[in-house]
Amino acid sequence: MTPSDHRDRAARLQAGRPALPPALAAEIESCGYFPEVVIDAAALACGVEEVLDHLIHHEATFEMDEIHRHLTVILRTPTRLIICHTDDRTENGQLQAITSSESIPFGRVSSVVLTRVIAHPESFGHAVQPAGSTVETWLQIAWGAVSRIDLAPADCGDPTCEADHGYTGNLSGDDITIRMSPAADGSDQVARLVAFATRLQQVATGGDR
Template sequence: MRRDAKTGPGQLPESLLTQINDCGFFPQLVTDSVALTVGSEPVDAFLVHHEATFAPEGIGRHLSVLVLTATRLIVSHTDEHADDPAGNTAISSTESVPLRLLGAIALTRVVSKPEKFGSAGAETVETWLTLSWNTVRRIEIEPASCGDPSCTADHGFQGSDVAEDMVIRMSPVSDGAGNVAMLVAFGTALQQRVR
């Protein structure tokens, strides 16, 4: 199907197109998937994350593109299709999440030498962004206890139900300081947008 210039990849910022192309992972497919969902809406912020995935079949590649518009968070995922014995297919999907449906947005930073934060002595070692919009829920179950260390009775189990739809984790060592800074900027922009 042919699209007019209004909804084509030309609507995506040049810096986003460059980052997708630099990953070298099916850039035309990824660009088309993101552009289809963004449509004619202006892009306010974006994040590109390319990572290895581990499965019993071996190591694969995964590319996530997050785009923030005035009304939505667009999440695009592209993976190598591990079930294809010839290895020449990919799966690309996009999700459009209205901002009003976003839950908690957590931005977590691990900092070495926190007493020197703000100076050259401190360093961000790892950063992750956790997003929830109640599509995926995780249940954590553990044995319950009564608090008495000598008690041997079976108190059953206790658990918590946690919404966690996506976690993006980066470090300066593996992803580069520039990408970590982009993760922080995107996470901060998203936190400020969610009400």
């Protein structure tokens, strides 16, 4: 099926709903992973709202001796952050796609964290060899749906004390994490992640939406 066929079928599926931006639809199609299903799920979640920004992450997942694929589409509208997930499974010998979407009002987004791992940081930004470069990047978004507790044995500060002081820990939000690297995803996709995360940080902290 050609890209134009995909677009025609997606347009029929979206009848009565605003079409997704062409660049977003084209990027979904380029993944080649149930594009009609993914486009329909994204359009359904957006409703009548305009898509202002987006990020797509296509990755392989492993379950026992099987390899599956997972597609995450993050959309920003004027009022919400929308996260769509699409997976596949085989049920009774029949291939199935599972798609879900979550809508988060911007008022609930509590944290947007962009982390970059830099190799050769001493030469970052300079035309030398080896040049400093980003080897891994991840985006973490929290809105209170999932929390993670990191526990460690507590102590009183006395190195000779052998008493049991229980545990201490940190409670942190960890609703979604998107990890990318130039080796696995390509430098262009990593750059898109950084740009999207930067814009989202500005929005989440009360900047221009």
